[in-house]
Amino acid sequence: MKIGELAKLTGCSVQSIRFYEKEELISAPRRSECNYRLYDQKNLEQLIFIKHCRNLDITLAEIKQLLNLKQSPETQCEDVNYLIDEHIKQINLRMTGLKKLKGSLTDLRSKCRDNQTVKNCGILQDLLTKPTGQ
Amino acid sequence: MKIGELAKLTGCSVQSIRFYEKEELISAPRRSECNYRLYDQKNLEQLIFIKHCRNLDITLAEIKQLLNLKQSPETQCEDVNYLIDEHIKQINLRMTGLKKLKGSLTDLRSKCRDNQTVKNCGILQDLLTKPTGQ
DNA sequence: TTAAACTCTATAGTCACTATAGAGTCAATC
DNA sequence: GATTGACTCTATAGTGACTATAGAGTTTAA
Numbered sequence: 001m002k003i004g005e006l007a008k009l010t011g012c013s014v015q016s017i018r019f020y021e022k023e024e025l026i027s028a029p030r031r032s033e034c035n036y037r038l039y040d041q042k043n044l045e046q047l048i049f050i051k052h053c054r055n056l057d058i059t060l061a062e063i064k065q066l067l068n069l070k071q072s073p074e075t076q077c078e079d080v081n082y083l084i085d086e087h088i089k090q091i092n093l094r095m096t097g098l099k100k101l102k103g104s105l106t107d108l109r110s111k112c113r114d115n116q117t118v119k120n121c122g123i124l125q126d127l128l129t130k131p132t133g134q
Numbered sequence: 135m136k137i138g139e140l141a142k143l144t145g146c147s148v149q150s151i152r153f154y155e156k157e158e159l160i161s162a163p164r165r166s167e168c169n170y171r172l173y174d175q176k177n178l179e180q181l182i183f184i185k186h187c188r189n190l191d192i193t194l195a196e197i198k199q200l201l202n203l204k205q206s207p208e209t210q211c212e213d214v215n216y217l218i219d220e221h222i223k224q225i226n227l228r229m230t231g232l233k234k235l236k237g238s239l240t241d242l243r244s245k246c247r248d249n250q251t252v253k254n255c256g257i258l259q260d261l262l263t264k265p266t267g268q
Numbered sequence: 269t270t271a272a273a274c275t276c277t278a279t280a281g282t283c284a285c286t287a288t289a290g291a292g293t294c295a296a297t298c
Numbered sequence: 299g300a301t302t303g304a305c306t307c308t309a310t311a312g313t314g315a316c317t318a319t320a321g322a323g324t325t326t327a328a
Contacts (some may be wrong), residue, residue: 004274014275016316023315034324036275045262052261056239060315066258073253077246080257084243091236095229102225105190109218112211119207123214124200127186128179138305148306150285157284168293170306194284 002032006039010047017047025050025063058087136166140173144181151181159197160183192221 020026021037021119026046030036037127062083063131069079111122118124141148154160155171160180163171178202187197196217203213245256252258 049262075252077250077252077255088239095232097228105222113232116211119210121211
C-alpha cells in the first residue's frame with residue numbers, strides 16, 4: 001500500500017510517517033518504479049505499535065528503546081515495566097503541578113469583577129506585585 | 135543594574151531576558167559604554183510581571199496582549215478576565231486528558247508481572263495489538 | 269485531455285527557551 | 299603589570315514531535 005493508505009489505517013499523518021522513517025523508528029520501505037513508498041503488513045504493524053505508544057505520550061526515544069527490546073525476545077522485560085512506571089510517575093507530577101496552577105489562576109481570577117477598567121483590574125495589579133505561588 | 139543582577143532578582147535566566155528583549159516583551163534598555171545592558175527599576179517591574187505570568191503558564195503571545203492592555207488604563211478589562219478564564223478551561227481539559235492517560239497506562243502496566251521475558255511481556259503484546267483508549 | 273488527488277524532496281516554522289562558540293570587559297589577586 | 303575568573307556581548311544551532319509550504323512529478327477518473 002502507498003503512504004496515504006497507511007496513514008489512514010494508522011491515524012498518523014503522511015508527514016509524520018516520513019518523519020518516523022527519517023528518525024529510524026520504522027525501516028525504509030521498498031519503492032515503486034516512480035519512487036513511491038510501498039508498505040506491507042509488517043510495516044503496518046510496526047507503525048501501529050508506534051501509534052499506540054504515542055497515544056500514551058511515550059517519547060520517540062523511548063519507543064526506540066522498546067523497539068530495540070523487542071529485538072531480543074529472550075531478555076528480561078523489566079526495562080519495559082520500569083519505563084511505564086516512570087511515565088505514571090511523570091503524569092502524577094504533572095497533575096499535581098496543574099492542580100496548583102489551577103488554584104493560583106482561580107485565586108487570581110477572583111481578584112477582578114467584570115466591568116472594571118484596566119487601571120482598576122485586580123488581576124493586572126496582582127500580576128505586577130504578587131508572586132504567584134509557584 | 136546589569137543583566138546578571140536582573141536575572142537573579144527575577145529568577146529569569148540571562149538568556150531568556152535577552153530573548154524577551156528580542157521578542158519585544160521588554161523594551162531595549164540603555165547601554166553602558168562597553169555595550170552592556172543597564173536596567174532600572176521600571177525594567178525590573180516589567181520583567182517581574184512577565185515572570186509572574188510565565189509561572190502561570192501564560193504564553194508570551196498572551197503576555198504581549200496583557201502588556202498592550204496595560205497601556206490603555208481606561209479601557210474595560212474584560213479581555214484580561216477572558217484570558218484567565220480560558221486558561222482555567224485549558225487546564226481542566228489537560229487534567230481530564232491526563233487522568234485518562236494514567237488510566238490507560240495503569241491498565242497497561244497490569245498486563246505484565248515482573249521477571250518475564252520480552253517475548254512474553256504482556257505490555258509489549260498489548261502495544262502491538264490493542265488500541266489504547268485514546 | 270484535463271483536473272483532482274496523490275506522491276516526492278527539501279526547507280522553514282512552531283514554542284520558549286537552552287547551549288555553544290568566540291570575543292570583549294571588569295575586579296581581584298599575585 | 300599579569301593573570302585569573304566571572305561577567306558581558308552577538309550570532310547560531312538545538313530541543314521535541316511534528317506541521318506547513320514550495321515546487322515538481324504521477325496516477326486516476328471523468
